[in-house]
Amino acid sequence: xxxxxxxxxxxxxxxxxxxxxxxxxxxxxxxxxxxxxxxxxxxxxxxxxxxxxxxxxxxxxxxxxxxxxxxxxxxxxxxxxxxxxxxxxxxxxxxxxxxxxxxxxxxxxxxxxxxxxxxxxxxxxxxxxxxxxxxxxxxxxxxxxxxxxxxxxxxxxxxxxxxxxxxxxxxxxxxxxxxxxxxxxxxxxxxxxxxxxxxxxxxxxxxxxxxxxxxxxxxxxxxxxxxxxxxxxxxxxxxxxxxxxxxxxxxxxxxxxxxxxxxxxxxxxxxxxxxx
Amino acid sequence: xxxxxxxxxxxxxxxxxxxxxxxxxxxxxxxxxxxxxxxxxxxxxxxxxxxxxxxxxxxxxxxxxxxxxxxxxxxxxxxxxxxxxxxxxxxxxxxxxxxxxxxxxxxxxxxxxxxxxxxxxxxxxxxxxxxxxxxxxxxxxxxxxxxxxxxxxxxxxxxxxxxxxxxxxxxxxxxxxxxxxxxxxxxxxxxxxxxxxxxxxxxxxxxxxxxxxxxxxxxxxxxxxxxxxxxxxxxxxxxxxxxxxxxxxxxxxxxxxxxxxxxxxxxxxxxxxxxxxxxxxxxxxxxxxxxxxxxxxxxxxxxxxxxxxxxxxxxxxxxxxxxxxxxxxxxxxxxxxxxxxxxxxxxxxxxxxxxxxxxxxxxxxxxxxxxxxxxxxxxxxxxxxxxx
Numbered sequence: 001x002x003x004x005x006x007x008x009x010x011x012x013x014x015x016x017x018x019x020x021x022x023x024x025x026x027x028x029x030x031x032x033x034x035x036x037x038x039x040x041x042x043x044x045x046x047x048x049x050x051x052x053x054x055x056x057x058x059x060x061x062x063x064x065x066x067x068x069x070x071x072x073x074x075x076x077x078x079x080x081x082x083x084x085x086x087x088x089x090x091x092x093x094x095x096x097x098x099x100x101x102x103x104x105x106x107x108x109x110x111x112x113x114x115x116x117x118x119x120x121x122x123x124x125x126x127x128x129x130x131x132x133x134x135x136x137x138x139x140x141x142x143x144x145x146x147x148x149x150x151x152x153x154x155x156x157x158x159x160x161x162x163x164x165x166x167x168x169x170x171x172x173x174x175x176x177x178x179x180x181x182x183x184x185x186x187x188x189x190x191x192x193x194x195x196x197x198x199x200x201x202x203x204x205x206x207x208x209x210x211x212x213x214x215x216x217x218x219x220x221x222x223x224x225x226x227x228x229x230x231x232x233x234x235x236x237x238x239x240x241x242x243x244x245x246x247x248x249x250x251x252x253x254x255x256x257x258x259x260x261x262x263x264x265x266x267x268x269x270x271x272x273x274x275x276x
Numbered sequence: 277x278x279x280x281x282x283x284x285x286x287x288x289x290x291x292x293x294x295x296x297x298x299x300x301x302x303x304x305x306x307x308x309x310x311x312x313x314x315x316x317x318x319x320x321x322x323x324x325x326x327x328x329x330x331x332x333x334x335x336x337x338x339x340x341x342x343x344x345x346x347x348x349x350x351x352x353x354x355x356x357x358x359x360x361x362x363x364x365x366x367x368x369x370x371x372x373x374x375x376x377x378x379x380x381x382x383x384x385x386x387x388x389x390x391x392x393x394x395x396x397x398x399x400x401x402x403x404x405x406x407x408x409x410x411x412x413x414x415x416x417x418x419x420x421x422x423x424x425x426x427x428x429x430x431x432x433x434x435x436x437x438x439x440x441x442x443x444x445x446x447x448x449x450x451x452x453x454x455x456x457x458x459x460x461x462x463x464x465x466x467x468x469x470x471x472x473x474x475x476x477x478x479x480x481x482x483x484x485x486x487x488x489x490x491x492x493x494x495x496x497x498x499x500x501x502x503x504x505x506x507x508x509x510x511x512x513x514x515x516x517x518x519x520x521x522x523x524x525x526x527x528x529x530x531x532x533x534x535x536x537x538x539x540x541x542x543x544x545x546x547x548x549x550x551x552x553x554x555x556x557x558x559x560x561x562x563x564x565x566x567x568x569x570x571x572x573x574x575x576x577x578x579x580x581x582x583x584x585x586x587x588x589x590x591x592x593x594x595x596x597x598x599x600x601x602x603x604x605x606x607x608x609x610x611x612x613x614x615x616x617x618x619x620x621x622x623x624x625x626x627x628x629x630x631x632x633x634x635x636x637x638x639x640x641x642x643x644x645x646x647x648x649x650x651x652x653x654x655x656x657x658x659x660x661x662x663x664x
Contacts, residue, residue, distance in 0.1 A: 019408060026405040034393045037434060103389030107450070110353045110383040112375055113406040275357050 027121020070236030079202030096177025149234035158232035168256035171263035228252035303489035309361035323513030336504030345493035382451030441472025
């Protein structure tokens with residue numbers, strides 16, 4: 001031991017909050033460094049929804065009737081924003097399960113750092129990731145002729161709802177990431193994302209589905225957020241006679257709130273149970 | 277954490293020296309620690325685990341797969357809560373003073389717990405920051421550790437491109453950011469090639485020389501023999517023997533004479549002659565033309581055997597008198613006397629081991645698959661400690 005490095009002092013409640021913030025930022029920066037070191041991988045995550053949007057908009061768009069008329073892209077883009085948010089679930093889950101299976105989570109837990117920071121750092125990094133992902137989609141949409149018609153405030157509210165859903169899915173992802181055995185298991189969830197995505201109003205109007213299936217699709221949290229954002233963007237085809245379609249905006253707050261209420265405590269408990 | 281003297285036997289007289297340790301001299305202590313897993317009721321847990329490690333020493337925790345080594349390390353590093361019993365590290369209770377324990381330990385787990393995407397330098401700076409070093413201190417410390425572990429040249433490369441040995445060294449470095457007084461190392465060389473193993477051994481030895489207390493789990497006897505001042509043998513969740521490597525070897529009594537022959541022709545003659553001076557059954561290595569003989573009175577037995585071989589016209593290539601190897605001790609203490617293979621039957625199962633106290637698990641000997649697996653594996657790394 002030639003020199004020994006001494007940690008900065010800590011002790012007061014204020015400094016422990018300060019350290020929680022500092023540790024959160026350190027963990028966040030770790031993810032940002034990943035972006036810099038593996039730009040291809042991260043960019044692929046951002047451009048994958050672009051590809052899906054072009055595929056559906058370009059290939060199937062002509063054959064799909066938009067309720068109330070109007071261009072398919074106008075209908076599709078808000079749905080694709082919601083879909084982008086859903087893809088974030090995989091990002092979170094993959095990161096959490098990789099750290100857990102490689103022993104990185106254990107190293108964090110064996111260090112005198114803030115234990116809150118492991119989760120909050122993940123949270124900030126993943127939210128930033130989704131903000132960039134959504135921005136890429138917005139630019140894509142604008143290039144393809146999508147516009148919002150309801151004013152800037154409504155548009156911002158729509159993005160707020162999308163990020164709220166992302167925040168809720170973050171806790172689902174953390175819980176699932178701690179529950180599965182390793183990165184291999186994530187594949188199963190990646191497959192499950194598709195039925196959830198398709199059984200919704202993202203791509204088509206649930207009214208075109210068989211009655212019972214359409215009802216499930218309308219109640220899908222993804223659909224609720226998509227419908228709410230369509231309403232806020234004043235996009236065509238947000239309507240629908242059902243109660244859920246009529247109350248999309250409050251429900252786009254209620255659904256994520258419910259997910260958070262369930263999965264946040266579950267994640268915290270699961271994290272605590274790592275020591276059991 | 278002195279035992280209160282209410283009947284819990286110390287693990288034999290081989291650890292008599294350590295009984296007098298005062299509180300401040302003990303860096304790691306565990307008393308009656310129990311841990312069982314709902315998912316694995318058999319094995320891998322702890323079942324009355326006791327340990328007292330003197331500050332500044334290197335303790336080897338040796339045991340087969342499933343003996344509870346990793347569980348012990350996880351409890352001592354606050355990652356796992358014990359079901360019962362008490363444990364403290366650097367004077368702090370692992371349950372009630374976890375934060376203080378974490379300030380005083382470095383943990384090197386079974387996997388190299390570093391970020392694969394980040395570079396070596398980024399990893400160390402990140403762990404430095406999480407240890408609450410200032411930005412500049414974290415950078416300086418990272419450079420210092422990279423230098424010390426010969427990683428400076430690869431510091432700017434992602435860890436994903438590192439070899440197993442480099443990863444392990446980085447992992448060690450990451451555990452040493454704040455120069456912890458206690459280092460817990462779980463199977464540091466499992467899966468490494470011999471060169472990388474040497475690198476890790478050197479690193480751990482250097483640390484021990486600088487005064488760090490090291491608790492090292494291993495299933496490699498050679499590793500424990502080389503690195504540890506004292507060895508605790510773990511079986512089925514409890515310590516069955518403890519002592520210096522020499523004490524443990526002495527505890528099973530006999531020395532061995534190894535006779536290496538030039539061909540198979542004299543093997544049977546040698547074996548018969550050897551049986552005359554042996555304290556147990558001699559064993560032969562077919563392919564190596566080697567006969568190993570357990571003896572009690574070492575010098576007299578050696579002289580008699582050489583004379584007898586001489587009379588019979590047998591000219592051995594080599595004769596060595598040696599202490600038992602740790603794996604002979606290990607196999608005896610972990611209760612598997614029936615191992616066969618290139619070494620033949622290890623022992624004939626004579627009287628149980630002395631000096632391990634009345635309350636050891638040695639008595640319940642019997643075939644045990646986990647033990648057997650390890651026995652076979654350890655054979656591969658078995659070293660011969662000859663005394664020419």
